[in-house]
Amino acid sequence: MEDKKRASNVETGSDEKGGNIKRTKLDVQEGILLAYGNPLLDISVNDDSCVKLLKKYDLEANNAILAEEKHVPLYKELVDTYPDKVEYIPGGATLNAVRATQWILQKPKVTTYFGCISHDKFGEIITKKSEAAGVNVKFQFTDKQPTGTCGVICTGSNRSLIANLAAANCFTEDHLDEPSNWKLVEKAQFFYTAGFPLTVSPTSMLRLAKHAKETGKTYCMNLSAPFLCSVFKEPMMKVIPYVDYLFCNESEADEFGKVHEYNTTDRKEIALKMAALPKEDASRPRTVIITQGAEPVIIAKDGKVTEYPVKLLPDSSIVDTNGAGDGFVGGFLAMLIQGKPIGECIKCGMYIGNIIVQQPGFTLPGKPDYS
Numbered sequence: 001m002e003d004k005k006r007a008s009n010v011e012t013g014s015d016e017k018g019g020n021i022k023r024t025k026l027d028v029q030e031g032i033l034l035a036y037g038n039p040l041l042d043i044s045v046n047d048d049s050c051v052k053l054l055k056k057y058d059l060e061a062n063n064a065i066l067a068e069e070k071h072v073p074l075y076k077e078l079v080d081t082y083p084d085k086v087e088y089i090p091g092g093a094t095l096n097a098v099r100a101t102q103w104i105l106q107k108p109k110v111t112t113y114f115g116c117i118s119h120d121k122f123g124e125i126i127t128k129k130s131e132a133a134g135v136n137v138k139f140q141f142t143d144k145q146p147t148g149t150c151g152v153i154c155t156g157s158n159r160s161l162i163a164n165l166a167a168a169n170c171f172t173e174d175h176l177d178e179p180s181n182w183k184l185v186e187k188a189q190f191f192y193t194a195g196f197p198l199t200v201s202p203t204s205m206l207r208l209a210k211h212a213k214e215t216g217k218t219y220c221m222n223l224s225a226p227f228l229c230s231v232f233k234e235p236m237m238k239v240i241p242y243v244d245y246l247f248c249n250e251s252e253a254d255e256f257g258k259v260h261e262y263n264t265t266d267r268k269e270i271a272l273k274m275a276a277l278p279k280e281d282a283s284r285p286r287t288v289i290i291t292q293g294a295e296p297v298i299i300a301k302d303g304k305v306t307e308y309p310v311k312l313l314p315d316s317s318i319v320d321t322n323g324a325g326d327g328f329v330g331g332f333l334a335m336l337i338q339g340k341p342i343g344e345c346i347k348c349g350m351y352i353g354n355i356i357v358q359q360p361g362f363t364l365p366g367k368p369d370y371s
């Protein structure tokens with residue numbers, strides 16, 4: 001289906017205060033965007049003295065990894081060392097993104113979210129906050145593991161993410177087969193998964209991606225972390241042929257370029273090569289979107305590259321960068337699902353990214369002031 005057709009119910013009415021937002025409220029269809037991810041509760045500390053912990057646990061200042069045995073005591077140590085600074089914030093990259101989409105659109109249940117949690121306190125927090133944000137959460141539940149957590153260590157403008165997936169790791173494809181859930185899949189026109197679920201249920205991603213291709217819908221994915229590009233290269237490369245919009249940040253693009261032996265450090269060239277990777281539905285060329293922090297966003301499509309400069313913030317207004325990329329995706333998708341041109345998708349993505357870096361963790365303040 002063409003983007004234009006999808007957006008045929010979008011009016012171009014008079015520009016009231018909050019223009020685009022007001023129109024969106026009326027027009028964008030419930031359940032249009034369906035996402036699958038790892039629901040996690042972020043246990044976040046923002047303090048420069050955390051560099052000691054980074055060293056102790058052999059962590060990079062700016063990375064996202066799966067927790068290993070050696071990281072198990074980290075979570076308690078974070079809480080014990082910084083009792084007054086630790087914050088519990090709903091996270092999980094995909095869930096963050098759809099919360100951002102909801103925040104911009106201010107209309108309940110435009111997005112549907114699948115993931116696995118447990119019936120426990122952290123699961124309850126994630127559910128309450130996501131529902132309050134307007135996300136139609138359809139969780140799978142397990143009693144084998146507690147709800148997943150993610151240690152977030154913010155030092156300066158860096159963030160180190162150490163995910164203990166626990167219940168999130170128990171997600172199974174059966175959840176899609178549940179008839180009421182599959183109805184939601186059929187209702188959706190757009191799909192989004194971070195790259196992270198590649199470590200959990202790549203077959204679920206592939207199933208959604210194939211459904212999107214067969215029905216002319218749009219599939220969007222994120223590379224999400226450098227380790228996914230190398231360690232999970234095989235499942236990733238099975239999904240990429242179905243991906244219409246591929247998001248990543250600078251470190252993921254660099255790692256992707258290395259793993260695929262692109263023999264260049266020029267990110268525009270990497271973006272072009274990623275866009276030109278084989279595609280199942282070749283009639284709809286892939287768009288690659290590379291965010292680079294304060295550097296311009298790179299877009300590659302159809303053998304062409306465009307750069308979009310970012311509005312720079314003074315260092316003093318940056319609180320922490322955790323979730324900025326997810327916020328960018330959420331804003332981008334909020335416009336994409338309305339059939340808006342790419343420039344508007346990027347503008348809205350940047351708007352949210354800019355707000356997120358000025359907040360602790362993935363927190364969205366009040367209502368958007370976006371037009």
Ligand code: 26A
Pocket residue numbers: 038040041042064065066090091092093094096150161162163165194196197199322323324325326362
């Ligand atoms: C499989 N891994 C490593 C992960 C994650 C993750 N979400 C899903 N799976 N590692 C970190 N995150 C989330 O990324 C957000 C920031 O982009 C964190 O929960 C954090 O909210």
